[in-house]
Amino acid sequence: MKTNRLIIIRHGESEFNLKNLFCGWHDAPLTQKGVHNACSITAAALIKARLEIDKVYCSALYRARHTAEMVLCEMKCANVPVVVDWRLCERHYGNLTGFNKREMADRYGEQLVQTWRRGYHAVPPAITVDNPYYYEICNNLIFSEVPAGKFPLSESMAMCVERIKPALEEIKQDVLKGTRVLICTHGTVVRALVNQLEGLSEAEVEKINIVNSVPIVYEFNMQTGERIGSMTYLGDPEYIRKKTAQVASLGERSSEKS
Numbered sequence: 001m002k003t004n005r006l007i008i009i010r011h012g013e014s015e016f017n018l019k020n021l022f023c024g025w026h027d028a029p030l031t032q033k034g035v036h037n038a039c040s041i042t043a044a045a046l047i048k049a050r051l052e053i054d055k056v057y058c059s060a061l062y063r064a065r066h067t068a069e070m071v072l073c074e075m076k077c078a079n080v081p082v083v084v085d086w087r088l089c090e091r092h093y094g095n096l097t098g099f100n101k102r103e104m105a106d107r108y109g110e111q112l113v114q115t116w117r118r119g120y121h122a123v124p125p126a127i128t129v130d131n132p133y134y135y136e137i138c139n140n141l142i143f144s145e146v147p148a149g150k151f152p153l154s155e156s157m158a159m160c161v162e163r164i165k166p167a168l169e170e171i172k173q174d175v176l177k178g179t180r181v182l183i184c185t186h187g188t189v190v191r192a193l194v195n196q197l198e199g200l201s202e203a204e205v206e207k208i209n210i211v212n213s214v215p216i217v218y219e220f221n222m223q224t225g226e227r228i229g230s231m232t233y234l235g236d237p238e239y240i241r242k243k244t245a246q247v248a249s250l251g252e253r254s255s256e257k258s
Ligand SMILES: O=C(O)[C@@H](CO)OP(=O)(O)O
Pocket: 017, 021, 022, 023, 024, 090, 093, 101, 117, 187, 188, 247
């Protein structure tokens, strides 16, 4: 049986991850740790597992592009083509963008904020002109390929699944032809990809939380297109368990951060 693998990563730690702020379509850069982990966690795991890459599909947001660039450099294959696709951008977090997750829970209640974060159909309140990131997002040229009339003001997980579906179909065709693909994207998009690849129920996908930097590997039968097994993280299980719990939680208030 001929098989091929698909590797998926969530970008390294961003400035907004560090500050525990809703990020979405804001173009937050990586922290130094995020840059470092692209080499010491992502590339190191791929090198250790002897996984090579022929092509990268990447979100248009800088934190994902920077991560991909660092991984390719560390793997000594910086000439690998990178296809930048806005459909792989993070879900748009609407008017939560730029606000601290714990402080939003204090204002709106934990249950509602967790529903906005993980509920399959929950759409956070639409972004308004007084949001500090409204103009930056609207004017960011990386979104110039978003079709007219499709620029969101907020997105649910379900809306995100719909936008990644055709992109994933194109990527899967490439994988089944034998191209060794890396997808470099964001937490919600990885959850949407896992949802599509594994045919999960809405309730199942709501429980998934994705760790930064640690590669996820899928394997496919190239003749039938069938997936072999389910998602596998390439990394230390204890580290993944600890980080998954952190991603799931509402974290700390801004004033509690050192
Ligand atoms: O802020 C965001 O865009 C995402 C990912 O960092 O956060 P959450 O895990 O709360 O969906």
